[in-house]
Amino acid sequence: MPFLDWANKNQAMAATHEAPCHLLKQESVHGDITGACAGNxxxxxxxxxxxxxxxxxxxxxxxxxxxxxxxxTQSAFEHYDDKLEHSQWLSMMYPRLILLRELLSEDGFIVLHIDDAESHYAKVLMDEIFGRVHYQTSMYVQVRYTSKTLKSDMAYHKQIEQALVYRRSCAAKPCKPSIQTQGFDKFNFEIVELARGRATTLGGKAVQVFRPGEYEINKVAGHVDGLKEIWASGSILDGNSSGRFFRDYLAGRFDEDGAGALYKVANIGDDGPEICKLVVA
Structure with a gap:
């Protein structure tokens, strides 16, 4: 008895067997597939x-x-239909998951990373293909941080995505995970305010302007509250609120504030009370 049904499921099931077997062409493979232990x-x-x-x-x-x-999402499918969106996605996933299961060794694991828009369907689909008894856990991965999100004009900021973990058989035994100590190496700057700065208003936001000597930028070990160096160029200037604020209100202030001014802009970069610091070199 299947767990999940959808339009054209029979075609999706048949696609697993109907997909033609081809030899991998050398021009499409980077690495060595020969031998008992192939490389990357x-x-x-x-x-x-x-x-x-x-x-x-x-x-x-x-x-x-x-x-x-x-x-x-609409960007994932060339012919996206709101009425059949789940059917299209499920039909795409089903034969691939079947083949992935066949590739797994008896002591092997599979991890499927997905967001909450489709995770519930993905869970039921994985239950059907791998067996509910072989579901191990759902890991909740923080992929964004509110204080580092630049698109403050979004209604909602998704911070968490899911990783569904399944095993091929009972022979698969998980290893005890180590404590995560990496991942923040890019967030390795801190700003120390040495003076109060000069208060002003730009673009309807309260801003403090610090001139050279009134602040320090120190490079430290990366941590979750650290700052990341981002150059204000390309899509940064148009793709997020901080970039647009820099472009519209800060980039032209050289004559007024001089080189190396630092601007502390309140309530920008996310939809909370945090502060985004921007530097004009």
């Missing part, structure tokens, strides 16, 4: 065909699979 491989091409081509060499031999599939 990068395969270019349709992932369903690539998975089918890997079967003769790797079926039942892969110990860990991590996938980050397209999230079910």
């Amino acid at each position: 491989l990068l395969i270019e091409g349709d992932n369903l065909l690539a998975l089918k081509a890997l079967m003769p060499l790797y079926a039942g031999r892969v110990k860990c699979i991590f996938i980050d599939p397209p999230y079910n």
Whole structure:
């Protein structure tokens, strides 16, 4: 008895077997697929065909699979239909998950990274293919931080995504995870205010202007509250609120504030009370 049904599921089930078997062409493979222990491989091409081509060499031999599939959004599908969106996504995922299961070794694990828009459907689909008994856990991954989010004009800021963990069989045993100590290496700057600065208003926001000598920028060990160096160029200037504020209100203030001024802008960069500090060199 299937857990989940959708329009054209029969075609999705048949696609697993109907996908043609092709030999991997040398120009589409970066790495060596020969020998008992192949090195790293990068395969270019349709992932369903690539998975089918890997079967003769790797079926039942892969110990860990991590996938980050397209999230079910309009940008993910060329012909997106609001009424069939879940059917399209499920039909795309089903044959690929079937083949991925066949690639896993008996002691292997698979991790599917997804956001909350489709995670509930993905969970039921994985239950059907891998078996509910083989569901291990859902890891909740913080992928964004409110104090570092630049698009303050968004109604909601998604911070958490999910990683669904399944095993191939009861032979798969998880290892005790180590404590995460990495991931913040880019957030390795701190700003020390040595003076109160000069208060002004720009673009309807309260701003404090600090001239050279009134602040210090120190490089420290990366941590969650640290600052990241970002150059105000390209899409940064148009793709987020901080970039647009820099472009519209700060970039032209050289004559007034001089070189190296630092601007402390209240309530920008997220939808909370945090502060974003911007430097004009």
